[in-house]
Amino acid sequence: MVTLLDGLSLGAIYALIALGYTMVYGIAKMLNFAHGDVIMVGAYAIFTVFSITGNPVIAFIVSIILCVVLGIVIEKLAYKPLRTASPLAVLITAIGVSNLLQGLAQLIFGTEPKSVIILNKLGSVEIADGIILNISTIVTLVLSAIIMIVLTLFIKKTKTGRAMLAVSEDKGAAQLMGVNVNKIIMITFAIGSALAAFASLFYLIKIPVSPSFGALPGIKAFAAAVIGGIGSIPGAMVGGILLGLVENICLSIDVIAPYTTSIEFGLLILILLVKPTGILGKKIREKV
Amino acid sequence: MAKSKIKSNFKIKNHLNYILIGVVLVITFIMNSIGELGRLDRSTLVRISFSIILAVSLNLVVGFLGELSLGHAGFMCVGAYLGGYFVNVFSGFIDSPLLVYVISIMIGGLISAFFGLVIGIPALRLKGDYLAIATLAFGEIVRNIFKNIKFFGASQGLETKIYPEKEFFIITLITVIVVLILCQNLIRSKHGRAVTAIRDNEIAAKSMGINVTFYKLFIFIIAAFFAGVAGVIYAQCIGQVKQESFSYNYSIEILVMVVLGGMGSINGSIIAATIITYLNILLQNELSGPLASVKLVVYAIILIFAILFNNAPAFNNLKNKLSLKGNRKKSKEKDDEAEWNRIDTKIKMDEMLSYDLPNDDDVNSYSNSKEDN
Numbered sequence: 143m144v145t146l147l148d149g150l151s152l153g154a155i156y157a158l159i160a161l162g163y164t165m166v167y168g169i170a171k172m173l174n175f176a177h178g179d180v181i182m183v184g185a186y187a188i189f190t191v192f193s194i195t196g197n198p199v200i201a202f203i204v205s206i207i208l209c210v211v212l213g214i215v216i217e218k219l220a221y222k223p224l225r226t227a228s229p230l231a232v233l234i235t236a237i238g239v240s241n242l243l244q245g246l247a248q249l250i251f252g253t254e255p256k257s258v259i260i261l262n263k264l265g266s267v268e269i270a271d272g273i274i275l276n277i278s279t280i281v282t283l284v285l286s287a288i289i290m291i292v293l294t295l296f297i298k299k300t301k302t303g304r305a306m307l308a309v310s311e312d313k314g315a316a317q318l319m320g321v322n323v324n325k326i327i328m329i330t331f332a333i334g335s336a337l338a339a340f341a342s343l344f345y346l347i348k349i350p351v352s353p354s355f356g357a358l359p360g361i362k363a364f365a366a367a368v369i370g371g372i373g374s375i376p377g378a379m380v381g382g383i384l385l386g387l388v389e390n391i392c393l394s395i396d397v398i399a400p401y402t403t404s405i406e407f408g409l410l411i412l413i414l415l416v417k418p419t420g421i422l423g424k425k426i427r428e429k430v
Numbered sequence: 431m432a433k434s435k436i437k438s439n440f441k442i443k444n445h446l447n448y449i450l451i452g453v454v455l456v457i458t459f460i461m462n463s464i465g466e467l468g469r470l471d472r473s474t475l476v477r478i479s480f481s482i483i484l485a486v487s488l489n490l491v492v493g494f495l496g497e498l499s500l501g502h503a504g505f506m507c508v509g510a511y512l513g514g515y516f517v518n519v520f521s522g523f524i525d526s527p528l529l530v531y532v533i534s535i536m537i538g539g540l541i542s543a544f545f546g547l548v549i550g551i552p553a554l555r556l557k558g559d560y561l562a563i564a565t566l567a568f569g570e571i572v573r574n575i576f577k578n579i580k581f582f583g584a585s586q587g588l589e590t591k592i593y594p595e596k597e598f599f600i601i602t603l604i605t606v607i608v609v610l611i612l613c614q615n616l617i618r619s620k621h622g623r624a625v626t627a628i629r630d631n632e633i634a635a636k637s638m639g640i641n642v643t644f645y646k647l648f649i650f651i652i653a654a655f656f657a658g659v660a661g662v663i664y665a666q667c668i669g670q671v672k673q674e675s676f677s678y679n680y681s682i683e684i685l686v687m688v689v690l691g692g693m694g695s696i697n698g699s700i701i702a703a704t705i706i707t708y709l710n711i712l713l714q715n716e717l718s719g720p721l722a723s724v725k726l727v728v729y730a731i732i733l734i735f736a737i738l739f740n741n742a743p744a745f746n747n748l749k750n751k752l753s754l755k756g757n758r759k760k761s762k763e764k765d766d767e768a769e770w771n772r773i774d775t776k777i778k779m780d781e782m783l784s785y786d787l788p789n790d791d792d793v794n795s796y797s798n799s800k801e802d803n
Contacts, residue, residue, distance in 0.1 A: 173559045220734060223742035230498055231741040233562060234689055237500075237682060238733035245726030253723075353723075357678070361566065368563055403574040407567035414564055415552045 143273055145394045146387065151279040152348070153386020154286035158341040159363030160370065160378035161293065162334030168310040168373035169330045172229065175236035176216055178360015179243035180335050184209045184342035185351040186251060189258045206339040213335030214328055222324070247353040257350035282344045289340060290379055293333075297375065306330060310373065362389075365410040371420025380421060385409070447614075447697050448607050455603045462597065470711075472599050476667045478707045479602035480660040483609050485687040485703035486696055487656035492685070493694035494617060495649045496629030498562040500681050501549065504569030505542045505654040507676035509661025511582050513538025514590035514671050517662070527594050531601060535662045542658025543651045545572075550650035569681060573673045587672035590665040602663050609656055614696060616652070625649055626694075679726075686729050689736050 159181065166174045187205035192198060220239050224232045297303035308316040309326045317323050342351075345359055362385060370381025385406060392402040413420060458475060461467045484506065491499045516534045524530050549568045582588045593601075616622050625645050627635040636642050665671050687706050691698030713725060739745050 167559075173562070220738070223738055223745075226743060227737075227741035229559065230492070230496065230693075231737050233498055233559060234685065235734055235737045237685070238730045238737065240730075241679075241682060241726055242730035242734065245723045245730055248723030249727060361570070361678075364563060365567065368560065372559075400578040401574060404571045407571045407574075410567050411549075411552055411564055414560060415555065418555050418560060 144275060145390050147275060147279055147283070149387040149390030150383060151282040151286075151344075151386070152390055153383035154283055155341050155344045155382075156359065156363045156366045156386050157379045157382025158286055158289065158337045158344070159359055160367035160382045161290075161375065162337045162341075163364050163367040164370070164372050164375060164378040165306075165330050165334050167367070168375075169306060170217075170221065170327050172221065172232045173236060173364075174221075174331075174334070175233065175360075176239040176243060177334065177338060178356035178358075178363070179240045179247075180209050180212055180216075180338040180356065181342045181345065181360065182247060182351070182353065182356035183212055183243060184339040185258070185346055185355050186247060187339075188343060188346065189256055189351050192258055202339070202343055205342065206336050209335040209339040209342075210332045213331040213338075217328060217331040222327075244353045244357070251353065253353060255350040255352040255355075258346050276347075278347045282347070285340070286344070289337065293337075294375065302326070302329060362406060365407060368420055369410055369413045371422040374420070374422045377420055377422035447700055448610055451603060451607050451610070451700075455600060455607075458603075459597075459600055462600075472596065473667060474708065474711050475599035476602050476663065477711065478704050479599070479606045480663040480667070481684075481687065481703040481707040482606050482700050483656050483660040483663070484684045485691065485699040486609060486613055487653040487660070488684050489688045489691070489693065489696060489699045490613060490617075490625075490649050490656075491653045492688050493692075493699075494622070494625050494629060495646060497646070498559075498685075499565045499650075499653070500562050500678065500685070501565035501567075501569035501572075502653070502657050502684050503676040503678070503680040504565070504572040505545060505657035506661040506664065506680075507569075507572050507576060507671075507673060508545050509538040509542040509658025510665045510671045510676070511576055511588055511661075512541045513658065513662030514588050514665030515582065517591050517666060518589075521591050528601065531593065531662075531666065534666075535605070535659045538662035538665075539655040539658040542661065543655035546651040546654025547647065550647045550654075566678065566681075569676070569678060573676060576673045582671075587670050588665075589670055590668075592669040593666045598666070602667075605659065605663065609659070610696065610700075613656075617696070621645065621648070683729070686733050689733060 159177065162177050162180075163174060166172065166177070184205045187208045188198075188201045191201035191204045195201065216239055220235050221232060224235060297306060305316065305321045305326050306329070308319065308321055309323055313323055316326075341359070341363075342356075345355070349355070363382060366381035366385040367378045368381070369384060370377030370379070372378075388409060389402055389406060392405050393399050398405065458467060462472070484502065488499065488502045491497055491502075513534045516537045517530055520530045520533055521527070524533075545568075549565065552564055576582055617625075624635070624640045625648075627638065627640055628642055628645055632642060683706070687702045688699055690706070691700070691702030710725075739748075
């Protein structure tokens with residue numbers, strides 16, 4: 143029970159990160175490898191501001207703003223000039239940006255992990271006899287659920303959201319209909335980065351922040367996005383939660399615990415073999 | 431007469447890289463026999479050799495096949511662990527270290543190639559971003575598994591026997607030449623042209639009768655083989671194989687070599703691999719501790735600028751100014767070509783090619799797209 147709930151909360155974190163990947167992929171048709179490192183930057187922002195001011199709310203707001211600005215800057219400087227270039231070039235640039243952020247973080251903060259205790263302070267409750275649950279887990283779950291619902295409503299109901307859907311469907315047609323494609327791509331990066339800031343807050347419960355803080359959840363969330371079907375928003379949620387559950391279940395069984403990473407990535411390869419577009423993905427045909 | 435002259439000119443240019451490495455080999459050999467070459471220099475040469483093999487083999491996948499592989503360090507890891515293990519086994523009963531080396535690079539390479547086959551089969555169904563992720567996942571799986579196998583020393587890593595003679599660098603340089611001859615002849619053969627055709631336009635290549643699946647798998651296996659060979663050399667040079675050394679970052683470092691040298695240029699990969707490896711060793715002492723991250727930042731900036739410079743339209747003017755070959759005319763021709771391609775031919779090639787089963791969905795989408803026109 144506790145394992146499942148922990149798995150769900152981890153899955154929710156993965157889902158939040160995966161949403162960032164999948165939205166950018168759906169709209170800009172590129173893999174934003176630097177997304178994991180935006181999470182790392184967010185976590186460092188929380189750490190720095192929290193240790194200066196001691197106020198978790200201010201720290202979190204600063205972190206969101208910083209992540210959003212960073213996401214937009216990365217898009218403008220590194221990805222926008224390559225809009226017409228081959229996907230391989232964009233992918234390699236994204237890897238470069240990711241390494242750049244990690245290197246800068248190492249340069250500024252050093253390699254030593256720094257722990258931030260914000261949500262962990264909330265303690266734990268006993269819901270039934272013998273079942274003790276951290277409040278931070280519940281907070282993660284509830285907040286993630288709210289974020290996902292808001293995001294879904296935003297995309298379905300607002301004008302901007304529908305413009306995003308239109309751009310992901312057909313960029314050229316959307317432009318002809320008067321949608322400012324560049325602006326929509328920028329907004330997508332901004333939303334993805336804001337979600338990354340939330341994910342960094344929740345992930346700080348689990349591990350202390352270090353320059354490679356975002357690398358592993360980044361890769362895993364990407365795997366989750368691919369498992370769920372990249373480009374599909376419900377797919378990212380399903381994939382993230384599935385991966386989080388698998389990870390926690392594997393970790394709770396002693397025999398296979400060391401092989402958890404292998405199992406997760408094995409699942410990814412298996413899904414790619416059986417259904418390359420993911421659980422909820424659509425088939426895309428290649429054009430000549 | 432004129433024809434034969436062109437042919438002979440062409441030949442010297444084509445074989446420049448082996449000749450150059452041959453010259454390096456002879457010079458270092460002479461220096462070594464005089465006693466000018468220190469221990470550090472010799473190990474630098476070995477490291478440069480396996481870096482060149484890695485960069486050239488990754489270039490086969492990235493530059494010639496046009497697919498991104500992020501698991502090259504994973505293949506190297508397989509080669510290093512298994513090759514290293516067989517070095518330990520064989521040196522028990524075979525006296526000649528050269529023979530041990532040859533056998534173990536073959537075994538390490540073949541096992542690595544087998545892994546290439548295993549990962550290549552799902553890779554056949556994927557392309558572009560998905561393939562990059564699948565190979566990245568593979569690299570992580572390999573590390574995770576080797577970390578937990580007690581047989582290979584678990585987290586301690588595998589102790590391997592260092593090549594006992596001083597002249598190891600000569601053997602590795604000869605290996606480099608052999609690898610280069612193999613790769614270059616492969617690329618210039620019919621098969622190599624098929625591979626570059628797949629890179630340039632997969633569907634066109636398919637319609638010309640090229641077996642896309644076969645060639646993708648083929649290149650993948652060859653690249654994995656050479657990565658395995660590089661792994662065995664690594665094991666015999668360093669003496670200890672640890673899974674941490676083959677992380678994702680190492681794959682990226684090899685990718686930097688390929689991109690910096692120029693995708694699809696073997697000579698470029700050789701130069702870039704040499705420079706980066708040499709700088710790594712040179713800066714190892716200078717940039718230890720907190721300054722080690724400077725290296726990471728510099729690599730990242732080089733990578734981003736190399737790509738932006740070569741691909742972004744904004745840099746085209748600058749590129750033409752700097753170009754020695756007068757690319758201005760050429761790029762204009764290319765633009766015209768692109769214009770020509772953009773003309774709607776009314777033939778929906780993709781639908782014709784991917785039209786397999788006429789179920790309801792397909793028929794609907796086909797008629798819909800017809801109406802759109």
